[in-house]
Amino acid sequence: MTQTRRDLLKLGGLGLGAMAMSGLSSPLAAAMGAVTPAPRPLNILILGGTGFTGPFQVRYALARGHRVTIFNRGNKSIDWPGPVEELVGDRNEGDLSALEGREWDVCIDNPTSLPFWVRDAGQVLQGKVGHYVFTSTLSVYASNAQRGQDETAELLAYDGPDMMAETMENLRANMGLYGPLKAECEREVERWFPGKNTIIRPTLIVGPGDQTDRFTYWPLRLARGGEVLAPGDGKDPAQIIDARDLAEWTIRMAESQAGGAYNAAGPDYELHFDAMLHGIRAVTGVAAKLNWVPAEFLAEQGVSPWSDMPVWIPSQGEYAGFSSWSNAKAIAAGLSFRPLADTVSALLEWFREQPEERQSTIRAGLSPEREAEVLAAWRQR
Numbered sequence: 001m002t003q004t005r006r007d008l009l010k011l012g013g014l015g016l017g018a019m020a021m022s023g024l025s026s027p028l029a030a031a032m033g034a035v036t037p038a039p040r041p042l043n044i045l046i047l048g049g050t051g052f053t054g055p056f057q058v059r060y061a062l063a064r065g066h067r068v069t070i071f072n073r074g075n076k077s078i079d080w081p082g083p084v085e086e087l088v089g090d091r092n093e094g095d096l097s098a099l100e101g102r103e104w105d106v107c108i109d110n111p112t113s114l115p116f117w118v119r120d121a122g123q124v125l126q127g128k129v130g131h132y133v134f135t136s137t138l139s140v141y142a143s144n145a146q147r148g149q150d151e152t153a154e155l156l157a158y159d160g161p162d163m164m165a166e167t168m169e170n171l172r173a174n175m176g177l178y179g180p181l182k183a184e185c186e187r188e189v190e191r192w193f194p195g196k197n198t199i200i201r202p203t204l205i206v207g208p209g210d211q212t213d214r215f216t217y218w219p220l221r222l223a224r225g226g227e228v229l230a231p232g233d234g235k236d237p238a239q240i241i242d243a244r245d246l247a248e249w250t251i252r253m254a255e256s257q258a259g260g261a262y263n264a265a266g267p268d269y270e271l272h273f274d275a276m277l278h279g280i281r282a283v284t285g286v287a288a289k290l291n292w293v294p295a296e297f298l299a300e301q302g303v304s305p306w307s308d309m310p311v312w313i314p315s316q317g318e319y320a321g322f323s324s325w326s327n328a329k330a331i332a333a334g335l336s337f338r339p340l341a342d343t344v345s346a347l348l349e350w351f352r353e354q355p356e357e358r359q360s361t362i363r364a365g366l367s368p369e370r371e372a373e374v375l376a377a378w379r380q381r
Contacts, residue, residue, distance in 0.1 A: 003038075016185055018309050020167070020177070023311075025089070035060065035063035036064075037063060037064055037065045038064040038065050038066060038255050039255065041065045041066050041067060042066045042067070042068070042105040042106055042254065042255065043066075043067050043069070043103075043104045043105045043106075044061055044066050044067065044068050044104060044105065044106055044107075044108065044251075044254060045069045045070075045071065045099075045102075045104040045106070045107040045108070045125075045129065046058065046061075046068065046069070046070045046071070046107075046108045046110065047070075047071050047072070047091070047107065047108065047109045047110060047111065047112070047121065048071075048109075048110035048111040049068075049070030049071070049072055049075040049084075049110070050072055050075075050078055051110060051111060051208050052205060052210060052211070052243055052345055053110060053135070053205065053243045053246055053250070054070070054110050054247075055078060055209070056209075056243055056244050056247030056248065057108065057110075057247040057250055057251055058070065058078075058080060058084060058247075059080070059081060060247060060248045060251050061064055061251050061254075061328070062080070062081060062082040062083075062084070062249060063081075064255070064282060066141075066251075067083075067085075068082075068083075068084050068085070069084070069085040069086075069102075069104065070084060070085070070086050070087070070088060070172075071086075071087040071088075071089060071096075071098060071099060072086075072088070072089075072111075073088065073089070073090050074086065074088035074209070085107050087099065090118045091112075091120060091121070092117075092167075092168060092256055094120055095320040096120055096121065096124045099124045099125065099128075100124055102128065102132075103128045103129070104125075104128070104129050105129070105130045105131070106129060106130055106131045106132070106133060106254040107121075107129040107131070107132050107133065108133045108250060108251075108254055108256065109132065109133065109134045109135060109189075110135050111135075111188065112134070112135075112185055113168070113171060113178065113181055113182060114166055114167070114168065114171070114181060114183065114185070114242065115163045115164055115166070115181060115184045115185050115188050116163075116164045116165075116166075117185075118134075118185050118188035118189055118192065119164065119192070120190055121192075122188065122189075122191075122192025122193065125192075126192050126193065129193075130196065130257070131196050131197065131198065131254065131257040131259075132189060132192075132193040132196060132197040132198070133197070133198045133200065133250060133253060133254050134185065134186065134189045134197060134198070134199050134200070135200050135202065135250070136182050136183075136185065136186055136199050136200060136201045136202075136261075137178075137179070137182050137202060138201050138203050138263060138265065138325055139156075139178055139179035139182060140155050140156055140179055140182050140183040140186060140201060141153050141154070141155060141156065141179075141229055141325075142154040142155060142156050142157075143318070143321075144318060144319050144320070144322040145285075145317070145318050145320050145321055146320065146321045147315075147320060147321040147324040148321065148325075148343045149321055149326060150263065150326040150331055151201070151260070151261040151262065151263055151326075154181045155183040155186070156180040156183045157180060157183065157184075158177075158180040158181060158183070158184045159180070160177070160180075161182065163184045166181060181353065182286055185221045186199050186261070189336040192271070195259065196257075196259070197255070197259060197264070198253050198254075198258060198260065198261075199260070199261040199262070200201065200250060200253065200261075200262055200264050201261060201262065201263050201264060202241055202246055202264040202265070202297065203239040203240060203241055203263075203264065203265035203266070203323070203325065204239070204240050204241070204311060205240075205241055205242075205243050205246060205249060206240045206241065206242060206243065206259055206343060206347070207242040207343050207346060207347050208243070208244075208346045208347050208349070208351075209243060209322055209348035209350060210347070211363070212298070212304075212363060212364060213310075213362050213363040213364040213365070214310040214311060214364045214365075215240055215310060215311055215347075216347060216351060216362075216364070217362060217364045217365035218276070218277060218280050218310065218311065218365075219280050219283070219284065219344050219347055219348050219351075220348075220351065220362060221288075221365065222277065222280050222281045222284050222288045223284040223286050223348065224288075224368075225286040225288045226288060226289070226290060227289050227291055227372075227375055228288050228290050228291060228371075229291055229293060229309075229366065229371045229374055229375050229378075230277055230291060230292045230293065231273070231292075231293065231295065231298060231305070231309040231312045231314075232273060232292065232293075232294065232295050232312065232314055233292055233294065234272060234273050234274025234277075234290075234292055235272050235273070235274065235315075235373075236271055236272065236273045236312060236313070236314055236315045236323070237271060237272060237273070237315055237322075237323040237324050238271050238272070238273050238276050238311050238312070238323050238344075239265040239271070239323040239324070239339075240266060240267075240271075240311065240323065241264055241265060241266045241337070242266070242337065242338055242342075242343045244265065244338070244346075245335070245336065245337050245338055246264055249264070249330075249334060249335045249336070252334055253333065255335075255360075256333075256334075258333055260329075262329055262330040262333060262335070263325045263326060263327050263329065263330055264327070264335060265325050265327045265330075266327065266335075266337040267337045268327065268331055268336075268337055269341070270324075271340075273311075273312060274290075274292075276311070276340065277290055278290075279340045279341065279344070279374075280340070280344050282341070282349075283340075283341050283344040283345055283348075284293075284344075288303075291375055291378070293375075293378050294376070295314040295316075296319065297378060297381070298374070301374050301377060303366070303374055304317075307364065308365065309365070309366075309372075310364045310365050310368050370375075
C-alpha cells in the first residue's frame with residue numbers, strides 16, 4: 001500500500017470523530033440503566049458536552065450524583081435528565097470569560113485539537129480546577145509499525161512555524177497536522193496542570209450518535225445484504241471503542257483523578273476483521289455474503305483503506321501495529337467494554353431514527369455502485 005500516515009489522516013483519520021456531533025434520540029438517551037452512585041459528588045466542568053461523547057458523559061455524571069457544568073458555543077440544545085449549568089463562550093475566539101472566577105473539582109476537555117485552546121483554558125483554569133482530563137487520540141504516536149505498543153511510545157512533534165497560530169481552518173485543510181497538534185496539546189496540558197492531569201487516547205470512537213459513519217458503514221452495509229466487499233483476508237486487527245464506554249470511563253477517571261496517559265482502545269481481546277464483520281452480520285440477521293478481496297487488488301482498483309473500507313488498515317509495513325495498541329493500563333484503571341452486539345444494535349437503532357435525508361447519505365465507505373464494480377473486477381481477474 002502506498003498511503004502514508006499523513007494521507008490516511010487526510011482521508012478521515014481518528015481525528016475527525018472528535019469533531020462529529022451526535023443528535024441522540026430520547027430512547028437511546030434513556031437507555032443507561034441503573035448506575036451506582038460515585039463515592040463522593042464532584043463539581044465537574046465539561047468543555048464541550050454536546051458533541052459525540054459529551055452527552056453520554058453528562059448523563060452518566062448526573063446519574064453518579066455529580067454537579068455538571070458544560071461550556072460551549074451554545075449552538076445545540078439538549079434535554080438533560082437533571083440540572084446542568086450551561087455556560088456560553090467560544091474558545092476559537094478566545095472567549096472564556098464565562099469561566100472566570102469559578103472553581104471546579106475537575107475539568108474534562110473534550111473537543112480540543114489546537115494548542116492555543118489548551119493555553120487559553122490554562123490561563124483561566126490554572127489553580128481553579130483540581131484535575132484536568134484531556135481527551136486526546138492514538139494519532140499522537142510517532143509510529144504504528146510495532147504491535148502492542150503502550151503509552152510510553154514516542155509521540156509526534158509539531159514542526160510548523162507556530163503551533164499557537166494554527167487554526168481549525170488549517171487543520172481541516174491538512175489533517176496531517178492532527179496528530180502533531182494533539183501531541184502538542186498534551187504537552188500544553190502538562191505545562192498548565194503539571195502532575196494534575198489525565199490524558200485519554202481513544203482509538204476510533206463508534207456507536208450511537210456517530211456522524212462520521214466510518215464504523216456505521218459496516219452495520220448498514222451488512223443490513224442491506226447481498227454480495228459484500230470485505231477487505232483483505234479477514235485477519236487484520238481492528239480496534240474500536242463505544243462512545244458510551246469511553247464517556248462513562250472518563251467520568252470514573254475524573255472521580256479517581258488517576259494521572260498519566262491511557263490508551264482507550266477496545267475490545268479487551270484481539271478482534272480480527274472477519275470476527276467483527278461476522279459479529280455485525282449476526283446482529284442484523286440478514287443474509288450477506290462476505291467476499292474477501294486482497295489488499296493488493298484493492299490498491300490496484302484505487303480502493304483506499306480507512307476511507308473506502310472504513311476501520312480497516314492492512315497490518316503490514318509502517319501500519320503493522322495500527323490497530324494493535326496495548327490497552328492493558330486502561331483496563332487496569334477500570335476501562336470496560338460492552339459487547340459488540342450492543343454497540344451495533346444501539347447504533348442501528350439510532351441511525352434508523354434519523355431524518356430520511358440523513359439516512360440516504362452515508363458519509364464513509366464505498367457507494368453500492370462502486371462496490372459492485374470492484375467485486376465484478378475481482379471475479380473477472
